[in-house]
Amino acid sequence: MVIKRFLPSGRTTVIGIPFLWLLLFLVFPFAIVFKISFAEMAISIPPFTDLFIYAEEKLSIVLNPANYLFLIEDHLYIAAYLSSLKTAAVATSLALLIGYPIAYGIARANPGIRNLLLLGIVLPSWTSFLLRIYAWIGILKTNGLINNLLMKLNLIDVPLHLLHTNIAVYIGIVYAYLPFMILPLYTNLVKLDESYLEAAADLGAKPWKTFIFVTLPLSKGGIIAGSMLVFIPAVGEFVIPSLLGGPDTLMIGKILWEEFFSNRDWPVASAVAIVMLVLLIIPMMWFHKNQTQEMEKI
Amino acid sequence: MSQPEILPESPTEKASEAYIQIRGVTKKFDAITAVDNVSLNIGKGEIFALLGASGCGKSTLLRLLAGFEVLTDGQVAIDGEDMQSIQPYNRPVNMMFQSYALFPHMSVAKNIAFGLKQDRIPKAKIKSRVEELLEMVHMENFTNRFPHQLSGGQAQRVALARSLAKRPKLLLLDEPMAALDKKLREQMQLDVVNIIERVGVTCVMVTHDQEEAMTMSGRIGVMHEGKILQTGSPHEIYEHPNCRRTAEFIGTVNMFPGTIIESLADHVIIDVPELDQQIYVDHGMSVPAGTSVWAAVRPEKMVISTAPPSDNKYNHARGKVDEIAYVGGLSIYHVKTQSNKVIRATLANVDRLAENRITWDDEVYLSWQPGATEVLTW
Numbered sequence: 001m002v003i004k005r006f007l008p009s010g011r012t013t014v015i016g017i018p019f020l021w022l023l024l025f026l027v028f029p030f031a032i033v034f035k036i037s038f039a040e041m042a043i044s045i046p047p048f049t050d051l052f053i054y055a056e057e058k059l060s061i062v063l064n065p066a067n068y069l070f071l072i073e074d075h076l077y078i079a080a081y082l083s084s085l086k087t088a089a090v091a092t093s094l095a096l097l098i099g100y101p102i103a104y105g106i107a108r109a110n111p112g113i114r115n116l117l118l119l120g121i122v123l124p125s126w127t128s129f130l131l132r133i134y135a136w137i138g139i140l141k142t143n144g145l146i147n148n149l150l151m152k153l154n155l156i157d158v159p160l161h162l163l164h165t166n167i168a169v170y171i172g173i174v175y176a177y178l179p180f181m182i183l184p185l186y187t188n189l190v191k192l193d194e195s196y197l198e199a200a201a202d203l204g205a206k207p208w209k210t211f212i213f214v215t216l217p218l219s220k221g222g223i224i225a226g227s228m229l230v231f232i233p234a235v236g237e238f239v240i241p242s243l244l245g246g247p248d249t250l251m252i253g254k255i256l257w258e259e260f261f262s263n264r265d266w267p268v269a270s271a272v273a274i275v276m277l278v279l280l281i282i283p284m285m286w287f288h289k290n291q292t293q294e295m296e297k298i
Numbered sequence: 299m300s301q302p303e304i305l306p307e308s309p310t311e312k313a314s315e316a317y318i319q320i321r322g323v324t325k326k327f328d329a330i331t332a333v334d335n336v337s338l339n340i341g342k343g344e345i346f347a348l349l350g351a352s353g354c355g356k357s358t359l360l361r362l363l364a365g366f367e368v369l370t371d372g373q374v375a376i377d378g379e380d381m382q383s384i385q386p387y388n389r390p391v392n393m394m395f396q397s398y399a400l401f402p403h404m405s406v407a408k409n410i411a412f413g414l415k416q417d418r419i420p421k422a423k424i425k426s427r428v429e430e431l432l433e434m435v436h437m438e439n440f441t442n443r444f445p446h447q448l449s450g451g452q453a454q455r456v457a458l459a460r461s462l463a464k465r466p467k468l469l470l471l472d473e474p475m476a477a478l479d480k481k482l483r484e485q486m487q488l489d490v491v492n493i494i495e496r497v498g499v500t501c502v503m504v505t506h507d508q509e510e511a512m513t514m515s516g517r518i519g520v521m522h523e524g525k526i527l528q529t530g531s532p533h534e535i536y537e538h539p540n541c542r543r544t545a546e547f548i549g550t551v552n553m554f555p556g557t558i559i560e561s562l563a564d565h566v567i568i569d570v571p572e573l574d575q576q577i578y579v580d581h582g583m584s585v586p587a588g589t590s591v592w593a594a595v596r597p598e599k600m601v602i603s604t605a606p607p608s609d610n611k612y613n614h615a616r617g618k619v620d621e622i623a624y625v626g627g628l629s630i631y632h633v634k635t636q637s638n639k640v641i642r643a644t645l646a647n648v649d650r651l652a653e654n655r656i657t658w659d660d661e662v663y664l665s666w667q668p669g670a671t672e673v674l675t676w
Contacts, residue, residue: 198366199399201386203413204464213412217403 037270038063067271084252088234091173095181103185164246172240180229188222317342323372332358334524345501347511350521356504390467398457400445407441413464431459471503554593572639578612580668592674599670600643607665614665
């Protein structure tokens with residue numbers, strides 16, 4: 001019975017498990033990456049120098065900010081960051097434009113078929129992500145589905161150059177992340193009290209005005225949630241730009257991969273990752289603040 | 299059937315003068331007929347209440363007037379204008395929703411201004427109109443509050459102001475007091491009526507609460523299964539219900555099934571198997587002897603006493619006090635007759651210290667005036 005006192009209570013265990021998970025798989029890896037970002041590249045295993053050196057009864061900590069300075073000095077990195085943010089922003093906007101009507105349509109559909117429609121949105125995700133991106137290569141390539149169809153219909157004489165362009169990257173990102181836009185929007189729109197729409201109509205607002213002045217502002221939470229869920233992974237996306245993008249597609253995920261695997265420059269790669277994380281934390285913080293405000297309103 | 303022929307027909311019943319004309323209106327949802335061939339005429343400035351249990355079609359009728367539902371059949375005209383092809387956003391009708399439906403992302407002032415903005419009214423005019431409305435509902439100090447910062451009563455005032463902002467020809471109130479607690483409800487019922495009467499707007503309200511309908515409206519339409527059973531003033535509906543359902547829905551009533559055994563020009567006598575005595579009604583009816591009828595007597599018309607009534611030929615019953623419900627101002631007695639029929643009688647508690655009060659298991663007599671009985675044929 002004495003032992004019981006030292007065992008954590010049920011409550012602590014329940015809360016402790018997720019914290020332990022976060023500690024093991026988020027905080028530790030982050031600390032390691034953070035540590036490596038201040039090391040120097042070395043031809044050894046692992047391929048970087050130690051930060052902490054204990055020799056002659058002296059502990060010296062060698063921090064090397066050169067990796068970060070290098071990111072600022074070399075225009076490639078800044079361009080890649082900006083290009084990633086731009087690509088993610090454009091893809092997010094496109095996903096919102098496409099996803100909103102779909103989410104709205106499902107939310108206003110007969111309750112009996114809503115789940116079926118939602119299943120249709122989620123179903124493609126059951127196939128491997130990589131496989132679906134490869135499928136897009138088949139659709140977009142020079143003698144792929146789209147070009148063959150357009151040629152058959154005599155709409156074009158020369159195949160369009162679609163694959164390995166930025167357009168293909170946009171298509172890929174929008175396609176892959178559309179469910180993450182639709183689901184939070186749907187959850188928001190399905191809760192929208194129809195009496196607000198009726199009240200607006202009753203007060204003389206035509207349907208499009210009701211949409212702009214009532215539906216849209218009331219679905220702000222869903223728009224922000226969906227946009228964050230698309231934007232954040234899109235910034236660091238690696239698979240889609242490397243498979244569908246061309247030589248001029250500059251994205252930070254690709255740079256990161258090259259630094260790690262082609263150049264084996266782990267310290268610079270780590271610095272790239274840390275900066276990307278900081279860039280992504282800003283919109284996340286804003287999102288969180290916004291969510292908290294929304295919660296307070298209710 | 300009471301004697302509608304002796305009641306003065308209200309002038310608004312004449313279709314030619316009616317401001318709101320509802321003719322043969324029917325609404326079907328697939329196989330269900332929610333509103334069944336309803337015809338009503340409502341006069342200008344009148345407050346009309348549609349009263350009925352939930353699912354009787356009263357809300358659907360209200361939504362048909364607002365234009366949220368499309369008529370299956372019939373016609374609605376407001377101020378002589380057919381509403382058939384007019385969209386909700388073009389109707390001269392505004393509604394106060396049961397949930398109030400105040401836009402949560404807009405301040406009180408913006409909510410009230412919303413309808414005015416749709417009409418492209420100049421900003422300065424909107425501002426003064428909003429101020430005027432806020433003053434009218436005593437919410438001047440809440441202009442910049444948001445709906446979630448308002449209490450139920452305050453939200454209702456704002457909702458009322460918003461629905462009056464555009465000076466509609468017809469104001470619709472959907473269960474206006476449902477979201478308020480009892481104490482506040484009584485106050486708001488009178489406040490809302492005062493505001494509506496001051497504005498002079500024609501109003502149709504929907505409620506399942508008979509007290510609310512009687513307090514607030516000038517005329518009531520009792521609805522059941524999509525049909526209007528009876529229309530009339532609160533007094534007419536209560537004292538002269540035209541059928542059993544109306545009598546039972548409005549207030550409480552003692553119902554005695556029986557048969558007319560004598561039907562003359564100046565009186566009617568009904569034989570009631572459940573009572574020892576026959577019921578004597580002091581006016582003639584156009585119903586022949588032999589007809590099965592229901593004699594309805596309201597509990598407050600019953601006189602309860604321990605001594606037998608002087609006239610012991612008609613209109614009384616004998617029984618034992620089975621239950622007493624003391625509700626403060628009055629006591630409700632449940633008296634069980636020998637045939638196990640429970641008759642309800644109310645007694646006003648005038649005397650605070652009544653010594654020989656009638657109590658449980660007392661043998662009592664219930665009697666009532668010949669004019670207290672309402673004879674119903676359906």
